[in-house]
Amino acid sequence: MSDKPLISFDYAIKYLLKSKGDYDIVEGFISALLATEGYKPIKINALLESESNKESAHLKKSIADLVVQDENDNKYIVEIERSFTPNFMHKACFNTSRLVVDSISGNQDYTTIKKVFHISLLYFSTREMKKPIYHGKTIIHEIDTSQPVTMRVANQGLVMFEHKDIFPEYFFISIPLFDELVHQEIDEWLYMMKHSDVKSDFKSPYMKKVQERLAVLKMSDEERGEYYQYLKEAVHSQDVLTAAEEKGEIRGIEKGKEEAKLEIAKNLLASGMDTNTVASITKLTKKDVEGLESEMG
Incomplete structure (x- = not known):
């Protein structure tokens, strides 16, 4: 390497x-x-x-x-x-x-x-x-x-x-x-x-x-600056690509994000945080958070 x-x-x-x-x-x-x-x-x-x-x-x-x-x-x-x-x-x-x-x-x-x-x-x-x-x-x-x-x-x-x-x-x-x-x-x-x-x-x-x-x-400072600007544009283009993916793939991405939110919410509840605060942080509904709390006993 x-x-x-x-x-x-x-x-x-x-x-x-x-x-x-x-x-x-x-x-x-x-x-x-x-x-x-x-x-x-x-x-x-x-x-x-x-x-x-x-x-x-x-x-x-x-x-x-x-x-x-x-x-x-x-x-x-x-x-x-x-x-x-x-x-x-x-x-x-x-x-x-x-x-x-x-x-x-x-x-x-x-x-x-x-x-x-x-x-x-x-x-x-x-x-x-x-x-x-x-x-x-x-x-x-x-x-x-x-x-x-x-x-x-x-x-x-x-x-x-x-x-x-x-x-x-x-x-x-x-x-x-x-x-x-x-x-x-x-x-x-x-x-x-x-x-x-x-x-x-x-x-x-x-x-x-x-x-x-x-x-x-x-690289010189000028060359390095041009390169970093190129990388920023590349990241933006990659975001555009992700947004333009097929609907089925987008649904999969959204499902993954939702599951991640639920996992974070469980961890916050386990730490003793109240349901209103957990809902505010994770953007889940209070009803969803209360349902998680019931599941966790």
Whole structure:
């Protein structure tokens, strides 16, 4: 374990992308994640600016939009975001679509870029989620055989364009669901994201630099102030998420709060406090408190 608190990784990505000397940490995370689906390690070529000033705060945008290139010279766009909404898949689809449109409007030739990878960092889980990492992509196949197809189209100059595997791919990472077991490099990144800490026996070549660069105590006063403001906004967003959960879950939360009140009331009654005072402190009705007192004998 490190002896210094580390910046939460979702904030650290933007912090690290301020300096090209720190790109390798972000490259290490992306490479470890893409490796789970058989892709080669990548390097960052450029940062994209795709945020629209017209968007409201809850839609703004990704943590990072990057052009990356692997060792085989394949180019991709990688979009990383942190999501606080239970509609995170809709948000991922919206952001990826917007990123493609923004890229086209930039009047650049993006036909050299093979696809977009979207990475969502989720600091919550759903009832359906059992594992920390989920991956999805679009596959075009014949209806009757389910066999994936490769499409090649020639333009007027008879230059062949291979329309294969160009659709966006999505990674959804639920940080709380990481089970603490480290089997591959991406697991070390998940541990670090969940605990803001690095174990001394981690084998990833990036972890030593992560521990050094992300130490809160290494930040300037201005940087630390920006980070604490970010944490306050994150807590607020988490509260919004909790308030927007499904009604069944909210009923469960309310039931838990009510049970906690009853337990506090029992303890206060056991200490000899009168029913009126207990009702005032716990916000229970006097009738409820008197019922508890009867049950307790």
